[in-house]
Amino acid sequence: MAIQKPSHTFTKIHLKALQTNIFQILFALSFTVFINTFGFAQDIPPKKKGIKPLATKDSVSAKVDSLKTRNTITAKIETDTIKIDSLNKKPKLLKDxxxxxxxxxxxxxxxxxxxxxxxxxxxxxxxxxxxxxxxxxxxxxxxxxxxxxxxxxxxxxxxxxxxxxxxxxxxxxxxxxxxxxKALIFNSRTEQSGGYIIAETTKKENDSVYFIDRGKFTTSKDLEDPEYYFLMRKAKIVPGKKVVTGLTNMFIANVPTPIGLPFAYFPLTQKRTSGVIFPSFGEQNNRGYFLQNGGYYFAVSDYFDLALLGDYYTNGSYGMRVESNYAKRYRFRGNLSFRFENLINSERGFPDYSRSSIYNIRWSHSQDAKANPNSRFSASVNLGSSRYYQQSINQLNASNYLNNTLSSSVSYSKTFQGEPQVNISLTATHSQNTNTQTINMTLPTFQGSVGRIFPFAPKGGTKKGIIQNINLQYNTRAENRIQTTDSLFFKKEMFEDAKVGMQHSIPLSTNFKLFDYLSVSAGANFQETWTLNTIEKSFDQATQETVITEKNGFDSFRTYNFSASLGTTLYGMFPFGEDKKIQAIRHVMRPSISYNISPAFNQYYDTYEVISADNLTTTEQEYTRFEQSIFGSPTNNYASSIGISVSNNFEAKVRDRDSTATEPKKITLLNNLNFSTSYNLAGDSLNWSPVRVSGGTKLFKQMNVNFGATLDPYALDSNNNKINTFNIDNGGSLFRLTSANLTTSYSFSNSKSKNDDDRTNSRAQEESRRSGGRDDDLFGKSQDFADKSFNDNEDNAEETSTLYRYKIPWNLRLAYAVNYSNTRRQNEISSHSLMFSGDIELSPRWKVGVSSGYDLKNQGITYTQLRFDRDLKSWRMNFSWIPFSANKQWNFFIGIKSSILQDIKYEKRRQRDRDL
Missing domain, CATH: 2.60.450.10 (Lipopolysaccharide (LPS) transport protein A like domain)
Structure with missing residues (x-):
């Protein structure tokens, strides 16, 4: 115990002593204090000084050099007789x-x-x-x-x-x-973090504090006549940090409004800061009044942020969103979003009352190519409830209402440099049909490969001939495949029917030239498949049904096949003369013929007996235990076929309109025109496969056209079944058109809107793309005008002209699709639609847009969205309307564009009114 402080002890003991008259007690307590002050308890006392050893003189004396002693100069310390002035020096007039x-x-x-x-x-x-x-x-x-x-x-x-x-x-x-x-500033104008302060009188107190009298705070670019401002009677400004004011109210066009506060706080910062996200107010018929998209934004660090948002409806419905963005320069970047909505329709007791829960998880991650050249990790996740985009009440999902598929992929790959090179990858995939609510997943998929090895290639020089070009490689693929439904997603039942397998393949190939113009390639492929899922079939005579028994255990089968192909390239030029508008047409044709052969693997097939209940006859049915394995089953049919294909490309040389041009201009007539078919040498009938035709081209530099058709050479009988008779021998044409399709898209605009880089549109398109929708606005535009990250372009300089409406910016996107089907003489158009989306600027600050379409087969208008935008300089007004469909709604927004005052807004939303 160390020495105690006397002041504490005296206070506790002597004040108590003053309460008694017994002197002996007072003396005893004082003595106790003395002991407590200088006493020790369970402590080691300081050590006593040790006995110092006696110093003995050295008997050998060291002599001092007399020369050094004579030359030594003794230094004298002299004291200045002038005393230091006791008076302080007068400061300089100026410091600099x-x-x-x-x-x-x-x-x-x-x-x-x-x-x-x-x-x-x-x-x-x-x-x-x-x-x-x-x-x-x-x-x-x-x-x-x-x-x-x-x-x-x-x-x-x-x-x-x-x-x-x-x-x-x-x-x-x-x-x-x-x-x-200090300073007095009259009629000043200063910019602070995107906002402008106009003050009649400003007093500068120091470098960090200003006081102003009757100041105006605005984000308007026009400081001479701002379209709006907040009048601050008395205010304090800390540059780069904040503006604190007393009574203030908003003026619009110099007209006072009742929008005011007894005091206000305006943040002025160049950095990202955390803060409250004000919600939107509104009313919905079947859910009541609501607060939507309110929450808090956390600026966690320069690499990571977090936003917590929520919705609440008076009938009990609620929703929440968690969104985060992260990035590290030269390493990676990504974003994560989780959305959950608990929806209650109508009220308890009404016939249309229902409640449901929907959710959606999105994750996007990309790695910078410079981070690690030998390994890469990426993710694109979009999974959740199948009906999320159809039932969601958030207008961000308006353009994704027609989504039919949700898909995800998370992958990691690594390359081991060397000779040969080894590549491995691990991938988890997810595919979800929103109509059937069927989910297919692989958790995970492993792929590995060893680079090509040329065992007979020379150590130096190029490889020539059939022997030197022989090469082989090794590939492997393993999967854990799961198929489930939306109701069993992430439950233990979804893992019960999982299928696991692994496939190994060793392709062996070579190539060489024949007669200098023909390219020949030949190869063989050996494949071994492992599986943990097999079946056994038997027949139940009582129920007259086939019973399938699933077995779990290791099993495998091996297959192999051979192939060869022969191809060349032919060039043709058809000149018409240099004086013609079309001087020549160039035709490039690439014909090829291939041969494939695969033996029958009957050793993997078994039989089971089927007894007929009518005549008690017994027949044998053949099956393979690998029928339901993950990589399919071996074939028990001998296959030998010849494939024929021809690809074409057409270009034209056209005389240039520019008379100064020395060379003709090249234009593409057909990007590709392909024909393909095959002949089955091992078949006993219907040996020829249908001829498939496909092609595509680009017209007018903006119009993409793609087409396809299927031509069947065989005829149909009276029951519309294909028979082994050519259609031309049955009184018809050479081929029978069984299916055809045509798709085209065209995008055009005038020069001004063509090069317009609208960041708001880019953000909306990115939102639709991440959700699996279209990014061309044909299904509508994803919009959330009050979003925290909403940011508008800088005001563009307006073009002036003496002519009225001499140029009106506009853009238009068209998409046309038609499909024809005639496999069984139905001769019908299976689908026929026209979609369009466009915007037009009626004035420099008025913009109108529409996304819609027309179903030419069913004679009806498709999903439609109307958009109206008004740029009010410092403000922005938007109106979006979906007039019909199950997702009909309208949204109105008006608010300040500046990020520091973005919570000053008015918003009205109405979604899915009750249908009577």
């Missing part, structure tokens, strides 16, 4: 050098101790700089006065510009004290 200049003249008045600078005057002192028409320096009062100049036309020019550090103030006049650093 004052630099000044003027284009007109510089006048110095010694009597008034003033310096006058005229015309383009400039003064620099420490971190302060003032430029003005006239600057007067009063070095007696340590003040600087600056103002502008009135020219001959009575215009006030060369207004002062006061700069100190990062703060810039543009007043009509200013008085600045160089000693106290």
């Amino acid at each position: 050098i004052v630099k000044y200049s003027a284009s007109g003249y510089t006048s110095v008045t010694r009597r008034d101790q003033k310096i006058t600078l005229y015309d383009n005057a400039k003064i620099n002192y420490e971190d302060m700089e003032i430029t003005a028409g006239v600057i007067i320096i009063d070095y007696e009062k340590n003040e600087v006065y600056a103002k502008g100049i009135v020219d001959s036309l009575n215009n006030y020019t060369q207004k002062p510009v006061f700069t100190q550090g990062s703060d810039v103030v543009e007043p009509d006049s200013i008085r600045f004290n160089t000693d106290t650093q």
Whole structure:
């Protein structure tokens, strides 16, 4: 126990002693205090000083060199007789050098101790700089006065510009004290973090505090006549941090509005900060009043942020969203989103009352290519409830209402450099049909490969001939495949029917030239398949049904096949003359013929007996135990076929309209025109496969056209079944058209809107793309005008012209699709639709858009969205309307575009009114 402080002990004991009259007790307690103060308890006392050893002199004495002693100079310390002045020195008039200049003249008045600078005057002192028409320096009062100049036309020019550090103030006049650093600023204008402050009188207290009287705070670009502002009677400004004001209210076009507060706080910061996200208010018929998209934004760090948003309806429905973005330069970037909605329709007791829960998880991750060249990780996840985009009440999902598929993929790959090179990858995939609610997943898929090995290639030089080009490689693939439904997703039942398997393949191939013009390639492929899922079939005579028994255990089968192909390239030129508009047509044709052979693997097939209940006859049915395995089953049929294909490309040389051009212009007539068919050598009938035709081209530089058709050479009988008779021998044409399709898309606009880079549209398209929808606005545009990340383009300079409506920006996107089916003489158009989406600027700040279509087969208008945008300079007004469909709704928004005042808004939403 260490020494205690006497003050504490005396207080506790002696004050108690004053409450008694017994002197002996007081004396005893005082003695106790003395002991407690200087006593020790369970402590090691300090060690006593040890006995020092006696110092003995060395008997050998060291002699000092006499020469050194003589040359040694003794230093003397002399004391200054002049005493230090006890009075403090008078500080200098200026702490730094004052630099000044003027284009007109510089006048110095010694009597008034003033310096006058005229015309383009400039003064620099420490971190302060003032430029003005006239600057007067009063070095007696340590003040600087600056103002502008009135020219001959009575215009006030060369207004002062006061700069100190990062703060810039543009007043009509200013008085600045160089000693106290205080200033009086009249009619100033300053920019603070995207906002502008216009004040009649400003008092600069120091470098970080300003006080203003009757100031205006606005984000308008027009400071001469701002379309809106907040009038601040008294306010305090801390540059780069905040504006704190008393009574303030909004003025629109210099007209006061009742929108005001007894006090207000405006943040002024260049960094991302956390803060409240104000919700939107509205009403919905079958859910009541609501608060939507309200929450809190967390600026966690420079690499990561987090937003928590929520919705609430008075009938009990609610929703929540968790969104996060992360990035690290030169490493990776991504975003994560989780959305959950508990929806209650109508109210309890009504016949249309229902409740459901929907959710959606999205994750996108991309790795920078420079982070690691030998390994890569990426993710694109979009999974959740199958009916999420159809039932969601958030207007961000308006463009994804027609989504039929949700898909996800998370993969990691790594490359091991060497000879040969080894690649491995691990992938988890997910595919979900929103109509059937069927989900297919692989958790995970492993793939590995060893690079090509040329065992007979020379050590140096190129490989020539059939032997030197022989190469082989090794590939493997393993999967854990799961098929389930939306109701069993992420439950234990979904893993019960999982299928597991692994497939190994070793392809062996070679290639060589034949007669210098023909390219020949030949190869063989050996494949071994492992599986843990097999079946056994038997027949139940009582129920007259086939019983399938699933077995879990390791099993395998092996297959192999051979193939060869022969191809070449033919070039044709059809000249028409250089004086013609079309000078020549160039045709490139690539014919090829291939042969494939695969033996029958009957050793993997078994039989079971089927007994007929009518005549008790027994028949044998053949099956393979690998029928339901993950990679399919081996074939028990001998296959030998010849494949024929021809691909074509057509180009034209056209005389250029430009007379100065020396070369003709090349245009593409057909990007591709392909024909393919095959002949089955091992078949006993219907040996020819249908001829498949496909092609595509681009017209007018913006129009993509793709087409396809299937031509069957065989005829149909009276029951519309295919028979082994050619159609031409049955009284028909050479081929029978069984199916055809045509798709085309066209996008065009005038020159102004063609190059317009609208960040709002880009963000909406990215939102639709991440959700699995279209990014061309044909199904509508994803919009959330009050979103925290909403940001508009800078105001573009308007073109002026004396002509009325000389140019109106517009754009239009068209998509046309038709499908024809005639496999069994139905001769019908299976689908026929036209979709379009476009925007037009009626005026420089009015924009109207529509996304819709027409079903030409069913004679009806497809999913439609109407959009109206009004740019109010500092404000923006939007209206979006889906007039019909199960997702009919409208949304109205008006608010300030600036990010620092984005919560000043009005929003009205109405979704899915009750259908009576």
